[in-house]
Amino acid sequence: MTLLDVGFGLAGSVSHTWPIVYAAATGLGLVFYLCIVVTFLRWKYFVTRAVNVLGHDVGVTPGWSVGIWFIPIFNLFLPYLAIRSMLVCVGGSAHSRSRSSTSGGPCGCWIRS
Numbered sequence: 001m002t003l004l005d006v007g008f009g010l011a012g013s014v015s016h017t018w019p020i021v022y023a024a025a026t027g028l029g030l031v032f033y034l035c036i037v038v039t040f041l042r043w044k045y046f047v048t049r050a051v052n053v054l055g056h057d058v059g060v061t062p063g064w065s066v067g068i069w070f071i072p073i074f075n076l077f078l079p080y081l082a083i084r085s086m087l088v089c090v091g092g093s094a095h096s097r098s099r100s101s102t103s104g105g106p107c108g109c110w111i112r113s
Contacts, residue, residue, distance in 0.1 A: 041066045047086060056089035058082065 048065040051058050060068070060082050068078040 041069065048082070051086050051089050054089075056086075058085050058089055060085075 045062045045066050048058055048060065049062040052062065058065075060078075065079075065082050068082065069075050071078075
């Protein structure tokens with residue numbers, strides 16, 4: 001007889017609490033994920049708007065820079081092109097050989113996942 005058979009002295013209540021704990025952890029994980037997604041999309045919107053206000057042509061509007069994440073097939077490459085375009089507009093290099101740019105950065109991670 002093990003501690004799990006006895007239920008840690010709680011008369012078997014441990015086996016009934018695990019689904020509740022799992023559901024709560026899953027719910028918290030979902031809430032956390034949604035908060036991260038909303039924060040990232042807001043950041044993308046405000047960065048695109050700021051670059052457009054500075055007079056640079058990014059090629060997308062702030063709304064479109066967020067909306068392209070929700071269009072199947074296009075969400076595989078258009079977000080990367082928009083971010084690369086913004087990087088070039090603010091003085092970065094689109095052809096840098098850093099580790100993050102050769103792996104595609106955030107968009108490369110999104111595609112690989």
